[in-house]
Amino acid sequence: MSRRPLPELELDITDLTHDGRGVARVDGKAVFVTGALAGERVRALTTARKKSFDEAVATQILQASPDRVHPRCEHFGICGGCALQHLAPDAQVAAKQHTLLENFERIGHVTPQRVLAPLAGEPWGYRRKARLGVKHVAKKGRTLVGFRERDPRFVADIERCEVLVPQVGSRIAALSALVDSLDARALIAQIEVAAGDDATALVFRNLEPLGDEDRAKLRAFGEREGFAIYLQPGNNDSVHPLVGDTISLRFAVPGYDVDFDFRPLDFIQVNGPMNARMIDHALALLDPQPTDRVLDLFCGLGNFTLPLARRAASVVGVEGETTLVQRARDNARRNGVTNVEFHAADLGRDLRGQPWVREGFDKLLLDPPRTGADATIPQLPLAGIGRIVYVSCHPGSLARDAGILVREHGYVLRAAGVMDMFPHTAHVESIALFERG
Template sequence: MRAISPARSHRVAMQNPEVIIDSLNHDGRGVARLEGKAIFVAGALPGERVTFRYTSRHRNYDEAKVDQILLASGHRVEPKCPHFGTCGGCALQHLAAGQQIEAKQRVLAENFERIGKVEPGRWLPALSDKPWGYRRKGRLSVKWVAKKDKVLVGFREDNPRFVADLSVCHTLLPDVGLHIDALSELIGSMQAKAQIAQIEIAAGDDAVVLVFRNLVELCVDDLERLKAFGQSHGLGIMLQPKGPDSVVPLWPDRIDLYFRIDAADLDLAFKPLDFVQVNAGMNQRMIALALELLQPQPGDSVLDLFCGLGNFTLPVARQVASVAGVEGDQALVNRAAENATRNGIDNARFHAADLFLDQSTAPWSATRYDKLLLDPPRSGAAQVLEYLPRKGTDRIVYVSCHPGSLARDAGILVSKHGFRLREAGVMDMFPHTAHVESIALFER
C-alpha cells in the first residue's frame, strides 16, 4: 500500500474538515478554530462537533456552513420555519428560546468587558414576550423571476443579492406571515409584476396595512386586484409610487394606525413608514421597565433623546413636571407633538435636531434636566455625550439596539462623566434573530 505524503494527507483531511464549536459570534454563527484560525460556521451551536464546507476565506478568519452534525447540542431544536438556513431573516431558530436570550446576554457582557471596560453592578432578568408572530413592522422584497415564472416575496437571503423564495414567515404577524404564497400569486397575476419592488408591512392595534412600492403607474386591472386582495384578507392596501411622502391609500379610503401603551393610558398614532418598535408586546414591557429604572418623580424635568414619535416621552410625561423630546426626523417630531395633543398632554415639548452634530448651544440642550433617556440608532450616542449629560443629571436610562455602541458609550459615561453602570439587561425584541436589544441604568 502506497503511503500518503504528509502534504497530501493534509489536503485530504481538509476536504471534510471537522471542528468543535466553542461559542456563538455576534450574528449567531458558531465559532471554531482550525490550526489557530477562526472559522464562523452558520448553523452550528456551542459544544457541537461538526463537519463544514467553506463559503469564503479571509486573511484572519474563514466563513462556512454546517455540512454534517456529528455531535448535536442538547439545546438544538427543530426550526419551525421551512426556509430557515436560506432566508436571512432569522439566525437562531435551531437554538432553544431560553438559550437564545442567554446567548444575547453573553454578547452584551463580552462587549461591556472588551469595549467599555465596565461591568454592571447587577444584571436585570432578561425580558421576553411571545416568540412567534411578533413582527408588526417589516419590509418584504419582491422580485419577478422570468426563468421560474414566479414572483419571489420574502426577506433577503444571507447573500443580500438574492430574495428568499418564501411561502410562509412565522415571525411576521399571522395576518401577513401565513399568506406569503398568496402575495406571490397576487403580484404574479398583475401586469406590473416586474415593477413592484417591495412591500412594507405596518400593523396597529386594529389594522394591518401593506404598502406596495410601485415603480410605474398601475393599470385599472392591477388596482382592482390589489383592492380585492385587501378586502378578502382584511388588510389595508396603500401605494408608494415615489418617496416616503407619496404613500396613498387604495383601500379603504382612510387608514388610521395607532397602538396603545397600557401602562400610561396612551394611544399613539403613526404612519405606515414611520419607525415604531417592531415587537408590540415587547414594547409594552420595555416601556414599563424603562419607567421603573428612570424613577420619574412629579417634580422632575426629563430629556428624551432620539424620541421618535414619543414612545417613551409621552409615558414619562404622565409622571413628571416636564419632558423634552428631541429627534432628527421632522416628520416624527410632528407626529410626537400630535400624539401629545391627541392624549391631552401639555407638559411635553418636542424639538427637531440632528443629534450627530454639536447641539451644545441649542436652547433645549442648555436646560437643566434631572434625568436623561437615550434610545439611539445602532451607531449609539457618542456625539451627544460630548456635551451631555450636564451637572444636575444624576440618572440615565439607555435603551440600545447594538451592544457594541452601548458598551462604548457606557465606557464614556463611566470614565468621563462620573457615572456608574448600575444595572443592565437584554430584551428579546427580535426572537430567533441575533439582534441584541438591551437596556442599562447609569447613576452619577
C-alpha cells in the same frame, strides 16, 4: 489551471458570532460556521477563505448541543429573516446576554454592578413591521415575496412566515400570487408591512404607475384579506392610499392611558407586546418622580416620552426626523398630554444652538440608533442629571458609550441586561442604568 477544492473539516464550536454563526478555530484562525451552535462538534465544508478568518457551513452535526431544537419554519436555513430558530428560545436569550456582557468588557472596559434578568416574551408571530422583498423569477415562472435569503441577492422562496404577525405571515403565498397576477409584477420592488392594534397596512413600492386593472386587483385583495393598501411610487413622502383616505394605524401602551397614531413607514418598535414591557422596564429603572424634569433623546414619535409625561413634572423629547416630531406633537395633543414639548434636532451634530441644551434636567433617557450616542453625550447638560437609562439596539455602541459615561462623566454602570425584541434573530436589544458616582 483548476482551483483546489476547499476542505471539509471536523470542528469544535466554542461560541456564536454576532450574526448567529458558530465559531471554531483551526491553527489559531477563526472559522465562522453557518448552522452550528456553541458546544457542538460538526463536520463543515469551507466556503470562503479570508485573511483573518474562514467561512464554512455545517454539513453534519456530530455532537449536538442540548439546546438545539427543530426549527418551526420549513424555510429556516434559506430565508435570512431568522438566524437562530435551531437554538432553544431560552438559550438564544442567554447567548445575547453573554454578547452584551462581553461587549461591556471588551469595548467599554466596564462591568455592570448588577445583571438584570432578561426581558423576553412570545417568540412567534411578533413582528408587526417588516420590509418584504419582491422578485419576479422568470426561471421559476412566478413571483416571490419574502425576506432576503442569507445570500441577500435573492428573495427567499417561502409560503408563510412564523415570526410575522399572523394576518401577514399566513398570507405570504397569497401575496406572491397577487403580485404574480399583476401586469406590473416585474416593477414591484418591495412590500412594507405595518400592523397596528386594529388595522394592517401593506405598502407596495411601485417603480412605475400601475394600470387600472392592476389597481383593481390590489383593491380587491385588500378588501378580501382585510388590508389597507398603499402605493409608494417614489420616496417616503410619496406614500399614499390606493383608494380613499389614509387609515388610522394605532397602538396602545397599557398602564399609561396613551396610544399612538403612526403612518406605515414611520419607525415603531417591531415587537408590540415587548415594546409595552420595555417601556415599563425603562420607567422602573429611571424612576421618574412627580417633581422631575426629564430629557428623552432620539424620542421618535414619543414612545417613551408620553408615558414618562404621565409620571414626571415635565418631559422634553428631541428627535432628528421632523415628520416624527410632528407626529409626536400630534399624539401628545390627541392624548391630552400637556406637560411635554418636542424639538427637532440632529443629535449627531453641534447642539450648541439648541435652546433645550441650556435647560436643566433631573433624569435622561437615551434610545439612539445603532451608531449610538458618542457624539451626543459630550454636549449634554449632564451636571444635574443623576440617573440615565440607555436603551440600545447595538451592544457594541452601548458598551463604547458606557465607557464614555463612566470614565469621562463620573457615572456608575449600576445595571444592564437584554430585552429579546427580535426572537430567532441575532439582534441584541439591551438596557442599562447609570447613576452619578
